[in-house]
Amino acid sequence: MIVYIIKRLLVAIPVLLILIVSTFILMYAAPGSPFATERGIPPAVLANLQAQYGLDQPFHIQIWRYVVGVVTEFDFGPSFIYRDQDVNALIGQGFPVTLTYGFWSFLVAVLVGGSLGILAAVRHNTWLDYLAVGISIGAQVLPNFVLAPILVLTFTLWLGWLPGGGWQGGQWQFVILPVIALSTSFMASIARISRASMLEVLTSNYIRTARAKGLPMRRVIFRHALKPALLPVISYLGPAFVGMITGSVVIDIYFSTGGIGQFFVASALNRDYGVMMGITILLGALTIFFNLLVDVLYAWIDPKIRY
Amino acid sequence: MFATKSVADDLAGAAPIKGRSLWADARARFFRNRAAVAGLIVLMLVTAFALIGPFIAPWNNEDIDWNVLGNIIEAGRPSLESGHWFGTDPVGRDLFARTVQGTQISLLVGIVGALISVVVGTLYGAIAGYFGGRIDNVMMRIVDVLMSIPYMFVLILLLVVFGRSLLMLFIGIGLISWLDMARIARGQTLTLKGKAYIEAAIATGVRPFTIILRHIIPNLLGVVIVYATLLVPSMIIYESFISFLGLGVQEPLTSWGALINDGASEMNNGTLWMLTWPLFFFVITLFGFFFVGDGLRDALDPKDR
Numbered sequence: 001m002i003v004y005i006i007k008r009l010l011v012a013i014p015v016l017l018i019l020i021v022s023t024f025i026l027m028y029a030a031p032g033s034p035f036a037t038e039r040g041i042p043p044a045v046l047a048n049l050q051a052q053y054g055l056d057q058p059f060h061i062q063i064w065r066y067v068v069g070v071v072t073e074f075d076f077g078p079s080f081i082y083r084d085q086d087v088n089a090l091i092g093q094g095f096p097v098t099l100t101y102g103f104w105s106f107l108v109a110v111l112v113g114g115s116l117g118i119l120a121a122v123r124h125n126t127w128l129d130y131l132a133v134g135i136s137i138g139a140q141v142l143p144n145f146v147l148a149p150i151l152v153l154t155f156t157l158w159l160g161w162l163p164g165g166g167w168q169g170g171q172w173q174f175v176i177l178p179v180i181a182l183s184t185s186f187m188a189s190i191a192r193i194s195r196a197s198m199l200e201v202l203t204s205n206y207i208r209t210a211r212a213k214g215l216p217m218r219r220v221i222f223r224h225a226l227k228p229a230l231l232p233v234i235s236y237l238g239p240a241f242v243g244m245i246t247g248s249v250v251i252d253i254y255f256s257t258g259g260i261g262q263f264f265v266a267s268a269l270n271r272d273y274g275v276m277m278g279i280t281i282l283l284g285a286l287t288i289f290f291n292l293l294v295d296v297l298y299a300w301i302d303p304k305i306r307y
Numbered sequence: 308m309f310a311t312k313s314v315a316d317d318l319a320g321a322a323p324i325k326g327r328s329l330w331a332d333a334r335a336r337f338f339r340n341r342a343a344v345a346g347l348i349v350l351m352l353v354t355a356f357a358l359i360g361p362f363i364a365p366w367n368n369e370d371i372d373w374n375v376l377g378n379i380i381e382a383g384r385p386s387l388e389s390g391h392w393f394g395t396d397p398v399g400r401d402l403f404a405r406t407v408q409g410t411q412i413s414l415l416v417g418i419v420g421a422l423i424s425v426v427v428g429t430l431y432g433a434i435a436g437y438f439g440g441r442i443d444n445v446m447m448r449i450v451d452v453l454m455s456i457p458y459m460f461v462l463i464l465l466l467v468v469f470g471r472s473l474l475m476l477f478i479g480i481g482l483i484s485w486l487d488m489a490r491i492a493r494g495q496t497l498t499l500k501g502k503a504y505i506e507a508a509i510a511t512g513v514r515p516f517t518i519i520l521r522h523i524i525p526n527l528l529g530v531v532i533v534y535a536t537l538l539v540p541s542m543i544i545y546e547s548f549i550s551f552l553g554l555g556v557q558e559p560l561t562s563w564g565a566l567i568n569d570g571a572s573e574m575n576n577g578t579l580w581m582l583t584w585p586l587f588f589f590v591i592t593l594f595g596f597f598f599v600g601d602g603l604r605d606a607l608d609p610k611d612r
Contacts, residue, residue, distance in 0.1 A: 015452050026468050141593035143544050145551040145564070149571035149582060157575070246459040250551065254571075264460065265552055268467040280460050 012288045019284045024063050027273045076278035087278035098248050098259035105183035113190030121198030139188030144247040148181040148254040165256040178251045186240045198229040234298050238291045245283050336606040343602020349595035360407030368404035369559045385580050394580040397573050412562040413543050420542030421535045423481035428488025429531050433523050436496025450486050458483040466554045495527050529607035536600035540593045563589045
């Protein structure tokens, strides 16, 4: 197992390097400049600016400096727009926010979705099952950018219960709507997947054996059925994580929560190359790391997989 | 003897028994599924709306109705008299015409995205699965790597770097959409590879690529069609997401995501119709695709037979 984890980490390094280099090339090839203003900028000033940020160097030197800076000092360089802050500071500001509501969303999606799906399977073809299936079908057509306005409309404008945006250091009233908006569609998918796999497990022979020898239903479900039924859910966690990272952009923009998602789109539009690359690399690394975690978890639960 | 003759006559007169192909079976199963048929009807209606809409709309999607401009909340409401059946948008353009136009773009993106994924993904997966060994290993590892990248960010990068255009949107969505399909096609190919007819084809000296095109891919079609129908809605969601961020198609072109975004940002002003109309079409279309996809899966997927 340890050998497997080390091997996977070693593979992750070139993948990350490829990601860094290809984003850098994209940025380099992009037309437009972070220093462009409507009135135009005197050539001497522009030359000075470019020299200060090292943009006057040839391509290979620029990319070498960037990669070395990232790898050795964990330095993602300066922001070209927010002149007084560097990329690390900006990410350090926004990332805790993203992490907070992302964590809760993930937890809600997995716990609520998982229990809904398993409950539906155990009570197959009862009203509970139909309710769960109905909820998950309904939630499927409500991706976060559709759900967010609906939630604000209902809970902020009509009922006036919860604030429609802001963060305020993460007080609970400000966290609820973002978490619901972000987690719902993933909750639906997890419910659907866990229901299908639980149904399959419950009709299998060893469950019939367990019930035939008189085990109580509770024990059959928790002891024998749960673990194999959760395997497909675990393999869905990777894509769900990526989807939530992507969704955080919508959440940040719509609820003005101040996470890193809003920096991303803003920096893309402003050509703030440093911030953009920093966020892409951070999220890429997170994704790769999380996928590794999921694979290890999968191997740990599924005795058929041996590395 | 009399009786025998009449039986023989009956036999001669009866139409030859028509064999039912697997496809006919699947079709019958599909049409027995009420939710799937309802979904299909909804999709046909939405398509008709997108195709016929431009000819019956009293307003053009680019023209501004100056009569309502100062007073959108009152004069811009949906009404039959003013000809703005769905109302107007914040700058006085007819929402019916805009919704028709957005529906065209969203459907187009969804279908083109799914088509790219079908063509590229199926071929890629079939080749990887059929040749196996090192080729398979390398090809699927590439897919793994591409999948572990937060694709939406790359898509946003592409749109920003190369400019926003419909073509770029297609390329960006096409780049990511085929990955899942490749995996599915590969898995299916692996099970098909051991079949006797493939062996027979190899034994008679058919070239590998001909085997893939003539024998493997036709047998993948059932699974591929099912996933393609389920891919269309997710492509529509991607595109709407991009448009919601303001990075999708450019004005005066629009799409559901852009319209929903416009409506959402105006809802404080009491102009709810700007949100509800595009949202309505978005939601029913997604429902339609999901139900048709599920129906097709039940009809075509051999696992549940």
